[in-house]
Amino acid sequence: MKNLKKMFLSLGLILAMGGGLCAADPKDKKKKLNFDDDIASLLREKCGNCHNADKKSSGLIVTNFTKLMEGGSGGIAVKPGDPDASPLYTTVAHKAEPFMPPKSPKLPDEYANTLQRWILEGALENSGSKAVAMKPKADISLGKVSRGRPEGPPPMPEATAKLPLDPVKKYARANAITALASSPWAPLVAVAGNKQVLLYNSDTGELLGVLPFPEGVPQVLKFSRNGSLLLAGGGRGSALGRVVVWNVRTGERIIQVGEETDSVLAADISPDQTLIALGSPSKMVRIYSTKDGKLLSQIKKHTDWITSLEFSPDGVLLATGDRSGGLFVWEAFTAREYYGLRGHTAMITDISWRPDSNMVASSSEDGTIRLWEMENGGQVKSWGHGAPALSVRYGMDGQIVSAGRDRTVKLWDGNGALKKAFPAMPDLALKSVLSHDSARALGGDWSGVVEVWTVADGKKVGELSSNPELLADRATKIASTVKTAEGAAVASKNKVAGVTQRITAIATQIAAVKKLQADPSPILKPAQAAQATAQAKVNEAKALVAQSVTARRSAEMIAAELAGLATRMAALKPADAPGQQVAADAQKRATELSQKAQADLAAAKKREADTTPALAQAEKNLVAANAGITAAQQQVQQLPKRVTDLAAAEKAIQAELVTAQNELKQIEAEILNLKAQLQRSQAALASNSTSPKK
Amino acid sequence: MMYFRPTTRFKVLGALVMGAMLFAKAPAANTPAAPAAAPVPPSSLPNPVKLEIFPSDIKLQTKRGEQRYIVVASFADGITRDVTGEARVRLANPTLAKIENHVLLPQADGFTELLVEYGGRASLIPVSVERAAEERPISFKQDVAPIFMRTGCNTGGCHGAARGKDGFRLSLFGFDMDGDHQRLTRELNGRRLNLAAPEESLLLEKSVGKVSHTGGQRFSANDRYWNTIVRWMEAGVPVDPPTVALPVSAELFPKNAVLDGKGAIQQMVIKAKYSDGTERDVTPLALFLSNNEASAKISPEGVVTAGERGEAFIMARFHTFTIGSPFVVLPKALQFSFPKVPENNYIDTLVNNKLKKLRIAPSELCSDEEFLRRVSLDITGTLPNIEDYNRFMADKAPTKREKLVDELLGRKEFAELWVLKWAELLQIKSSNQVSYKAMLLYYNWLQEKIAKNVPTNEWVQELLGASGGTFKSPATNYYQNETDILKVTENVAQVFMGMRIQCAQCHNHPFDRWTMDDYYGFAAFFSQIGRKGTDDPREIVVFNSAGGEVSHPLGGRQMKPKFLGGIAPDVTGKDRRVVMGQWLASPENPYFATNLSNIVWNHFFGQGIIHEVDDVRISNPASNQELLTELGKRFTDYKYDFKKLVRDICTSRTYQLATTPNPSNELDTRNFAKASVRRIKAETMLDCISQVTETKNKFPGLPVGARAVQIADGSISTYFLTTFGRATRETVCACEVRLEPNLSQSLHLLNGDATGPRINQGNLIGRRLAEKKPMPEIIEELYVRTLTRKPTATERDRLLQLIAAEGNAQRALEDTFWAILNSREFMFNH
Secondary structure, X not given: XXXXXXXXXXXXXXXXXXXXXXXXXXXXXXOOXXXXXXXXXXXXXXXXXXXXXXXXXXXXXXXXXXXXXHOEOOEOOOOXXXXXXXXXXXXXXXXXXXXXXXXOOOOOHHHHHXXXXXXXXXXXXXXXXXXXXXXXXXXXXXXXXXXXXXXXOOOOOOHHHOOOOOOOOOXXXXXXXXXXXXXXXXXXXXXXXXXXXXXXXXXXOOEEEEEEOOOOEEEEEEEOOOOOEEEEEEEEOOOEEEEXXXXXXXXXXXXXXXXXXXXXXXXXXXXXXXEEEEXXXXXXXXXXXXXXXXXXXXXXXOOOOEEEEEEOOOOOEEEEEEOOOOEEEEEOOOOOEEEEOOOOOOOEEEEEEOOOOOEEEEEEOOOEEXXXXXXXXXXXXXXXXXXXXXXXXXXOOOOEEEEEOOOOEEEEXXXXXXXEEOOOOOOOEEEEEXXXXXXXXXXXXXXXXXXXXXXXXXXEEEEEEOOOOOHHHHHHHHHHHHHHHHHHHHHHHHHHHHHHHHHXXXXXXXXXXXXXXXXXXXXXHHHHHHHHHHHHHHHHHHHHHHHHHHHHHHHHHHHHHHHHHHHHHHHOOOOOHHHHHHHHHHHHHHHHHHHHHHHHHXXXXXXXXXXXXXXXXXXXXXXXXXXXHHHHHHHHHHHHHHHHHHHHHHHHHHHHHHHHHXXXXXXXXXXXXXXXXXXXXXXXXXXXXXXXXX | OOOOOHHHHHHHHOOOOOOHHHHHOOOHHHOOOOOOOOOOOOOOOOOXXXXXXXXXXXXXXXXXXXXXXXXXXXXXXXXXXXXXXOOEEEEOOOOOEEEEOOEEEEOXXXXXXXXXXXXXXXXXXXXXXXXXXXXXXXXXXXXHHHHHHHOOOOOOOXXXXXXXXXXXXXXXXXXXXXXXXXXXXXXXXXXXXXOOOHHHOHHHHHHOOOOOXXXXXXXXXXXXXXXXXXXXXXXXXXXXXXXXXXXXXXXXXXXXXXXXXXXXXXXXXXXXXXXXOOEEEOHHHOEEEEOOOOOEEEOOOOEEEEOOOEEXXXXXXXXXXXXXXXXXXXXXXXXXXXXXXXXXXXHHHHHHHHHHHHOOXXXXXXXXXXXXXXXXXXXXXXXXOHHHHHHHHHXXXXXXXXXXXXXXXXXXXXXXXXXXXXXXXXXXXXXXXXXHHHHHHHHHHHHHHHHOOOOHHHHHHHHHOOOEEOOOOHHHXXXXXXXXXXXXXXXXXXXXXXXXXXXXXXXXOOOXXXXXXXXXXXXXXXXXXXXXXXXXXXXXXXEEOOOOOOEOOOOOOEOOOOOOXXXXXXOOOOOHHHHHHHHXXXXXXXXXXXXHHHHHHHHHHOOOOOOOOOOOEOOEOOOOHHHHHHHHHHHHHOOOOHHHHHHHHHHOOOOOEOOOOOOOOOOOOOOOOOOOOEEOOHHHHHXXXXXXXXXXXXXXXXXXXXOXXXXXXXXXXXXXXXXXXXXXXXXXXXXXXXXXXXXXXXXXXXXXXXXXXXXXXXXXXXXXXXXXXXXXXXXXXXXXHHHOOOOXXXXXXXXXHHHHHHOOHHHHHHHHHHHHHOOHHHHEEO
């Protein structure tokens, strides 16, 4: 372990010095310079674009010690011990034509001085005692390809491994999402940032670790098929291309292969973890052994930059694609051509195998996504993404997710039928993956945003950053988020209480209604009583009317009789005085009686007139009372419906309650999660401040 | 403001030597402490006669505004000197701007003047500073895109190639800036740019040579270009709004210069105006070129360094503009005085003006004999006969040369010669598209126009606007010859305006002002040519179809018809070609008259003022612009009667100069300081041989004895004509007529049927011997017939000796005749 650490350190040193100015370091003055440590990176960076194994300008290759010592078409390049007879030095020092590098001003003197010193010291290959940096630290080959879920818990960064949580640097702006990968078995995604790879929990969105990639920009990220390793390929354009493999659980960098003169654009590790294939603008696919870091084979068939490649999940085949649409399938172990897949007319942007290895999907700038079967190498499906497609990935369940220049990530079933288009991203959608359980889809765009959506409803549920805040800032942010969440929790609790109250109220109401249903008399009785009263009043009024009519009639008769009597009396014309007196008295009496009868009649008539409207009113009241009964009866009839309505309302509120309770639960869970994150961040911060930075 | 208005100042300044009076107005605080004594030129130099500051006014806008200035002193002998470094320069109000390395940088808003003193002269220019505290937002099109041209990224050999270079393409000289933005930012996402760490972007690492780059280092880390690109990336590589201000014009200073000896330097300054009215110093963004590196080399920063004696055209390319300034480089402290020579007309004045500038003396006047032969060949395409010769030589009148010119211009051969010329340019020939009959009618139409001396503009308008049947209205054949819209467009521009605009079909013209917008806007005039057949399969009807548009290949915009270098006229309801023709052949079109004048000039000097005549472009400037302008003006004033123009040319002393050089004009080929020796074109050559041998030709479709210049059909030729470079009329190129000598020509004249058999056939010698003419007289006649001169005494004596030695007089004389026909003196016009 100690040894490993030392190696890591020396590696870091070389990388940190990038420009290869090791000779300028006074501490190293005593040590003899050697090719591997001091010269290789310098030559690769400044000369490797032309004098590499592919271009071989003037037949000279400077990226490999043996080849360099062989010289080029113009003779030897290095004469150990004699810099002035070594064109490698004289041309760079502008002591002899052609001056190198061409068309550029002279390199700073340090470069020439370093070369001079190295040659003077005998042009050594390596320090001799030093282990070859490229060699892996451990044999990771599996011996066999395991299909399906690996045994044991799914590989996630372990808490004990204490992966760094601080980004390498917080940049003013995020770079485009150049690579994105999802673990096949765990809620773990890897996002490419500048000079770093970020591991996130795809369920919680928590940053689980930062893997430094000082080589440059990772252009490709791949999890091994069992999810325990993470591979990154990338580097610095026109200077360096490399593939790095980390142990997901420990965050340890265990393999590093490739000495490309330009950034690696495509790479993968075979399912049995014995091979690493990579491709770059050199147009070559190179396959390395993970055992000893040796180059096993090279594929020269492609005519343009290698832009994508992937091993089949059974480890038998390797599919590779290039910038002008060339797509090939090779036997992984022999690098022999298996199929040439013709169809794409523009750059292959991504290649993904179906988990059963029988189908490979390719996406292209020509706008199509194509599926190829491996029985005969035929194209079985081709459909348009809707714009040039920039990424295609199979999920573990055989669904396909793609991203394109229409800013949209789309989900397709295994036959290419559109299942879902996720909300458009802020800029070109460059990468897309499905989470291990296909419950979530992730898309990365040109502006540097990674969005997380739930597959079920297509809703955005989170965002991951390729340019995360520094740990301390993040902790502060989390703390403030916790506060907000706690506030939200209180509000949510209040809401739950409110809803509960409403449920109680509605339950009381239902009980009351049900009681009425059982015994509707409280509704019916008052109506019936009112009707009875009204009826009595009518009867009473009717009697009064009859009485008054009878009275009037008799008064009329009496009045008529008396009027006749009075007339008859007047007609009596007795001759004698007494008779006359009597007659007169009688007449007077008769008239008086008649007058009285008339008065009585008038009174009777008035009484009759008075009683009739009272009757009408009473009858009206009776009609109303009857209506009241009907209404009451109807009310009673409607009671069951009212019960149903209220029950439904109750149910709705119940649901509301569940939602509110869930919300509360979520918030509480989130708070717990955040608090845990906060705790972890704080712990990490604390350990950062106690242990000095490396 | 404590200053006068600048205009007043200029008046006051006039010839004023800057002194205390002027500065007395400025408050003491603003006056730099203890100004040094006004600098004087080195003792060897006299005081200048003129002191100029360029640009002539300075506007600094926003915090990012900047403007370099140059001070140029002119001396009495015409020499100019860049005295920017020696002159005393200051601002009337130094608080408004600061001066760093001859660059003004804004400090505070306001108006002031830049004051310059040198060698007892003074000058000033107004300076305004606006929005000095305001930042100017970064723009791709304004700030970033020009870098790619300046630093050579988008040339045809590098990323500007149609397929790009090493996987990365930029549009050639930036004709498609939107496309460049797209390719840079979004073609290969995450490769070329790194928005997280802009300075680590591949674009920059390659450009500054931090990593291997086939194109080497183009600029350096932290320099102006690097910073601009980083700033653009830090802003998130924004796409410019469609309203972004683009350059509308650019000016290069100084407009001309005469450098005194090897090593003299001159800084160039280029200022551009933008569509929003702002101005910028684009010297750091322009690409500088010289068309003569040996005489004047220019550095990328715009510093011209004088080399060998000669002329150079210093050009700057910026945005879609190419602009240039003519430079003259003289040997250090050259002593020269221009001889006193008479000037017959304006042509001589203008030619001599240029020669004076170049310190070149014209050759002597040619002899009468030379003139007679030269002008006869040039105007009529024939050799003078013996009577013409004797009459002209006997004439003692001082104006006899003018008289001769007038006489020759009246001959029908003059018209025939120009019908031939135009028939070449209009590609009159029978073909699968044009029947023989249609061709003949077309030729006759042209012949009638020229023979009747119809003003050129009139018949050109008729030609370009022609509609109707190719028999009834023969001018329509012009549109039958070539049916491709874009080819027609290019031909019209090349023939009538002298412009090769082909480049602009696919990208903005790299060496001229023409953009794709100009090209397709002009092509829109030819988009509505309808063609239909008639009962006679040989005849086609050309008509205005009133429908059809041209769209721009980038973005598919429909182009409005727009005159090349002119306005976009209203064409609704009109025949677009008629509208275009009326503009093209009119004074509105600045190129028409000068181009035709140049074609005429070229005919008489074997060298255009702009050469080639159909390669008018900014980067191929006229050798004497004033002369060309004046010719064009005269031609317009003559109502496009080109006979008058020919008369001006042929009566000028310049045309009549001898071919013999003097030491000062020996090396000059472009300034008409001596007459040039020219090959005679195929048709004229054959006619002359026929004329002197008194033989007849038979061409298809023409009677026996017809002259070769009369052949109407371009597809008809003979072995002789083809060998001597008769135009095939396949293209409109001026290079169709080939005048380069070659071996087949020599062999054909030595051994072919053009000389020996014709001498026998014409039997001139036999007849003269039969007439018993004395031997010297026959020899003299042969000389006059062919060379328009009498043999010298030596020639005559030696010939007589040879003839006597031969014995057979006929054979000897025929050999003499043959020898003369094979002499360079006969084959060339001199």
